Amino acid sequence: MLRTTLAGLRMHKARLVTTALAIALGVMFVTGTQVFGDTLEEGYSTKVLGAADEYAAVAIPAWDEGAPADPEAPAPVLPADTLEQVRDLPEVAAAGGMTRGDAPLLDKDGRAVGSVPTIGMSVGPDTRFQPAEGSLPEGSGEVALATTSADATGYGVGDIVTVLDSEDERHEFTVSGLIDFGVDRELSYRGVVAFDEDTTREMTGAEGYSEIDARAAEGVTDAEVVRAVEGVTGSDTHVETGDAYGDRLAAAAGGDTQVLTVGLMLFALISVFVAAIVIYNTFAILVAQRQREMALLRCVGSARGQVFLSVLTEALVVGLVASAVGVAVGVGTGWAGFAFGGEALGADASQPLVVGVLPVVVGMTVGTVMALGAALLPAWRATRVPPLAALRTSATAQGLEKGIGWVRITVGAVLFLISGGIVFAATDGDRTGPTGMVLTTVAGLVCFVGVVVLSPLLVRAVVAAVSPAMRRIGVASMLAADNSRRSPKRAATAMIALTVGATLITGYAVVSASLKTTMDERLAEQFPADYRISASLDDPDAVVPQSAVDALEESDAIGTVVERRRTSTESDDASGDLAVRSYIGATLGEDIKSDAVSGSLTDMGPGKVAVSEEYAGGREAGDVLPLATEDGEQEYEIAAVLKDGGGMGGVTLAPQDFEKAFPDVDGAAGVLVDGAEDASAQQVRDAVYDAVADAPKVGVSSMAEMRAQFDDMLNIAFLAIAAMLGLAIIIAVFGIANTMALSVLERTRESAMLRALGLTRGQLRRMLSIEAVVLCLIGAGVGILLGIVFGWAAGTTALESMVFTLPVAQIAVFIGVAVAAGLLASVLPGRKAAGASITGALASE
Amino acid sequence: MSQTAAVAAPDDGTQAPPVVIARSLSKVYGVDDSAVRALDGVSVEFARGHYTAIMGPSGSGKSTLMHCLAGLDTASSGTVHLGRTDITRLNDRQLTQLRRDRIGFIFQSFNLLPMLTAEQNILLPAQIAKRKVDRERFERLIDVVGLRDRLDHLPSKLSGGQQQRVAVARALLGAPEVVYADEPTGNLDSRSGAGVLSFLRDSARDMGQTIVMVTHDPMAASYADRVIFLRDGQLVDEVHAPTAETVSDRLLKLES
Ligand SMILES: Nc1ncnc2c1ncn2[C@@H]1O[C@H](COP(=O)(O)OP(=O)(O)OP(=O)(O)O)[C@@H](O)[C@H]1O
Numbered sequence A: 001m002l003r004t005t006l007a008g009l010r011m012h013k014a015r016l017v018t019t020a021l022a023i024a025l026g027v028m029f030v031t032g033t034q035v036f037g038d039t040l041e042e043g044y045s046t047k048v049l050g051a052a053d054e055y056a057a058v059a060i061p062a063w064d065e066g067a068p069a070d071p072e073a074p075a076p077v078l079p080a081d082t083l084e085q086v087r088d089l090p091e092v093a094a095a096g097g098m099t100r101g102d103a104p105l106l107d108k109d110g111r112a113v114g115s116v117p118t119i120g121m122s123v124g125p126d127t128r129f130q131p132a133e134g135s136l137p138e139g140s141g142e143v144a145l146a147t148t149s150a151d152a153t154g155y156g157v158g159d160i161v162t163v164l165d166s167e168d169e170r171h172e173f174t175v176s177g178l179i180d181f182g183v184d185r186e187l188s189y190r191g192v193v194a195f196d197e198d199t200t201r202e203m204t205g206a207e208g209y210s211e212i213d214a215r216a217a218e219g220v221t222d223a224e225v226v227r228a229v230e231g232v233t234g235s236d237t238h239v240e241t242g243d244a245y246g247d248r249l250a251a252a253a254g255g256d257t258q259v260l261t262v263g264l265m266l267f268a269l270i271s272v273f274v275a276a277i278v279i280y281n282t283f284a285i286l287v288a289q290r291q292r293e294m295a296l297l298r299c300v301g302s303a304r305g306q307v308f309l310s311v312l313t314e315a316l317v318v319g320l321v322a323s324a325v326g327v328a329v330g331v332g333t334g335w336a337g338f339a340f341g342g343e344a345l346g347a348d349a350s351q352p353l354v355v356g357v358l359p360v361v362v363g364m365t366v367g368t369v370m371a372l373g374a375a376l377l378p379a380w381r382a383t384r385v386p387p388l389a390a391l392r393t394s395a396t397a398q399g400l401e402k403g404i405g406w407v408r409i410t411v412g413a414v415l416f417l418i419s420g421g422i423v424f425a426a427t428d429g430d431r432t433g434p435t436g437m438v439l440t441t442v443a444g445l446v447c448f449v450g451v452v453v454l455s456p457l458l459v460r461a462v463v464a465a466v467s468p469a470m471r472r473i474g475v476a477s478m479l480a481a482d483n484s485r486r487s488p489k490r491a492a493t494a495m496i497a498l499t500v501g502a503t504l505i506t507g508y509a510v511v512s513a514s515l516k517t518t519m520d521e522r523l524a525e526q527f528p529a530d531y532r533i534s535a536s537l538d539d540p541d542a543v544v545p546q547s548a549v550d551a552l553e554e555s556d557a558i559g560t561v562v563e564r565r566r567t568s569t570e571s572d573d574a575s576g577d578l579a580v581r582s583y584i585g586a587t588l589g590e591d592i593k594s595d596a597v598s599g600s601l602t603d604m605g606p607g608k609v610a611v612s613e614e615y616a617g618g619r620e621a622g623d624v625l626p627l628a629t630e631d632g633e634q635e636y637e638i639a640a641v642l643k644d645g646g647g648m649g650g651v652t653l654a655p656q657d658f659e660k661a662f663p664d665v666d667g668a669a670g671v672l673v674d675g676a677e678d679a680s681a682q683q684v685r686d687a688v689y690d691a692v693a694d695a696p697k698v699g700v701s702s703m704a705e706m707r708a709q710f711d712d713m714l715n716i717a718f719l720a721i722a723a724m725l726g727l728a729i730i731i732a733v734f735g736i737a738n739t740m741a742l743s744v745l746e747r748t749r750e751s752a753m754l755r756a757l758g759l760t761r762g763q764l765r766r767m768l769s770i771e772a773v774v775l776c777l778i779g780a781g782v783g784i785l786l787g788i789v790f791g792w793a794a795g796t797t798a799l800e801s802m803v804f805t806l807p808v809a810q811i812a813v814f815i816g817v818a819v820a821a822g823l824l825a826s827v828l829p830g831r832k833a834a835g836a837s838i839t840g841a842l843a844s845e
Numbered sequence B: 001m002s003q004t005a006a007v008a009a010p011d012d013g014t015q016a017p018p019v020v021i022a023r024s025l026s027k028v029y030g031v032d033d034s035a036v037r038a039l040d041g042v043s044v045e046f047a048r049g050h051y052t053a054i055m056g057p058s059g060s061g062k063s064t065l066m067h068c069l070a071g072l073d074t075a076s077s078g079t080v081h082l083g084r085t086d087i088t089r090l091n092d093r094q095l096t097q098l099r100r101d102r103i104g105f106i107f108q109s110f111n112l113l114p115m116l117t118a119e120q121n122i123l124l125p126a127q128i129a130k131r132k133v134d135r136e137r138f139e140r141l142i143d144v145v146g147l148r149d150r151l152d153h154l155p156s157k158l159s160g161g162q163q164q165r166v167a168v169a170r171a172l173l174g175a176p177e178v179v180y181a182d183e184p185t186g187n188l189d190s191r192s193g194a195g196v197l198s199f200l201r202d203s204a205r206d207m208g209q210t211i212v213m214v215t216h217d218p219m220a221a222s223y224a225d226r227v228i229f230l231r232d233g234q235l236v237d238e239v240h241a242p243t244a245e246t247v248s249d250r251l252l253k254l255e256s
């Protein structure tokens, strides 16, 4: 029996190539992800170790894990004399200290980079850090920048940069080199300006050391150095070996790697799932086509079990071979992924490829099990073939009977109802957050099963609906319409594979587009101006200098200037401080808007307040709100109760009232600026930047830039996800091509006859193309519909008050891709069909 | 149709002009040692309105001859004329057009597209050629072949004989210059076979349809006006106004 199976395999080699390809692609993704993840993790480790393991001991101020971080308290440091003491230890050969403080780096516009000041840090002799480019700074005129700071500002080695000292005085430096802090997330995120030690102290005003690194003297173990250092530093210092320190950093970075790997793996599983559908379909078709062969085997005395095993053996062989190919290619993909992405993710690019046993085993297992699992049902069906089928004429005419399939309809309808119910429950009311997301996912899965159950009827119904139009177009599309209806089950399965990818990508597109509109609306609400100028974040009492406000008001390019003053006071109604604000120069309800639960912002005026729901204590518009002020407790009439989550949490007072209630607050925490109507965007920008030129730490953000940044982020995320899902879609297209190829094989005689009757090769090819395109369009169409529904549901549950937006352009692209995929899928089958010799095909049986 | 202007046909014993003329037709499959001479210098003519049967032992080249005459296959040497067209010089596209517009086919089996109804199958060539259907001829044909109440059936719901009659109706609907049939009754019992054969004979007689049919069955051949015999790719004999007996005799002689 095994020999028969293998002989069969050899004969059907060509038919199994696409199947094998589908398996291989899925396995490739799985193995590639693992190899990439492992290599990345290893790359982090080598990088950290390369830096830290030369040091016997690393001493840093002890941190209290449980305590809440207090941003105002100065970071704990090691006293300056500790370094001398460490250096004097007999166990220590050399030691270096690291001083750290704030050193705001200015970008090319003269503004401080980021919302948190750049870190100023010393890289003296014996530093752990080595430059990625250029050299470490020497003397008072040089700095080295973190690569992330260089990326953010566009500065490179040799450029002159401006850095503020602790008194906000500007100092100029030449960039001597760039340092890659990849693994250390805080340093990478905030950015670093590295000086030599003396300059660091001068610039940042920092005292002591935030880290002391010691090298061991000859013949002393790391543990001994640690113990000796602990002896001089005391209990409020955390001392560990360089290895341990490096491991800790690498583990933190490795955590990121794991998140990345899990995310990638999720997409890999989607690909595997789609591949499984494709394989199932191939085996189902092969078994159907070989019905007579199977029956003949049964006629000559094979037992059911043998037939079953022969199909499974075939699946096993294909699965093993394809998995091996997939694993090999996956290792290559993992390597390519690391080569292109590793550096950007902050890992050591020279890290050699890490190929563990696990990825290979997992890849082989996933591929083989997938192939076997997908072949189970077809194999079982093969055993149901009665020996008598050998005597029947042909299997090609099957599937033409047009039973309605009430069972299918009922089951499908019930599943849709259940799914709809869950979606309703998930999106109704306030069940947002994780529960809502889980419910939506469950609903999506239930609905998908419903689609699977109904799909053959769906294919038939859709084709029946469009075939009158297709008949009119021409003979090729007429034949295509009829062909599409021939085996709805296999067409449906081929299509479903595409539906998976189309649903996910459309769903994501809907979420992304809705997110964008929602964010735009919120931005417009919370940021109702062209520019927002805000006091620097590192000091809660900081204000925008009055000179800047005055300059803005005088400028011709500026239309309106709204000062936002802010303070906080005690509140009995809600826990913690109550924010109190006032807008000077704004008409509330017009310049500044927020959704009201009761009353209206336009009713605001002296003696009145707007309060957010959270602090309203159940009061409504017209009620009286007591407020603790510097002027004693005051009572105000509530003009509006505002929805929580808007930009105006807490209490908003009229300017006159605010001034009376909080006379100490005499500066604006923020200023909202609108350009004058006749000023160009550049003029407005220049005016704004000129006004704050003397206050580099004051933050300037532009609505347009924020929007662009946000859009960029969404676009990148969309492209990344589209790329990940792309593989699943490619596999599905393989599946459709395979289905087409198998159908063409089955219809060899028919094609020959059509050609004999005068159908040109082109028409024959076109017939197949249209058939494949119809199939792809149905698959994509169903996926797009599902994606829209569940994208909406997911968005609604994930994001409060989401504004649903249909990404029309993207959906149009998806439809275009579906058409292209259909055309592509039919290329090879079409060539085969059109290239076959008529007489040869007629002679074949 | 004026038959007077026609060139006198040399030796087919009739006055009708030839529609199909093959000259020294040869077909070689394979190369060198493994070469098979399926046709070896066959020259033959088929006159308008004549019903000709091709017979011969298995492997004698009947199907090959028919395929070359119909432009389904290309000959290795020699020429085939359909009317004034030398079909051996046509490219694939032109051949497709020729088959579409000027030739009808009936095969032994799998003649019909399974997803089309009987009527759709009959109308298919017209649709491929974007030809207007002669409704009158269509009505007459389906009455003669007795398919009126079966037009909406899919082939799988028709008997073998009915399927062949659908194929015949399809081949004749466009009034092609010649109809080729390769063992059209090979899969039928003698009664359904007789129905198809007499219909072919009638259409040759009454509608002036030229028909060339390959068959193994002397009974089937006796419906034809003329039988030609092939052996080893060569034309070896020919019988006019055949009966089943004369054909059987000749065949026996051939195979001995
Ligand atoms: N594609 C081919 N390649 C090689 N040889 C072929 C091919 N087709 C036919 N032949 C050979 O050509 C010869 C004639 O074949 P053909 O099919 O014309 O015979 P036939 O008279 O129709 O036989 P049958 O009565 O069995 O149908 C045979 O010897 C056959 O083996």
Ligand SMILES: [Mg+2]
Residues within 6 Å of the ligand: B062, B063, B064
């Ligand atoms: Mg033959």
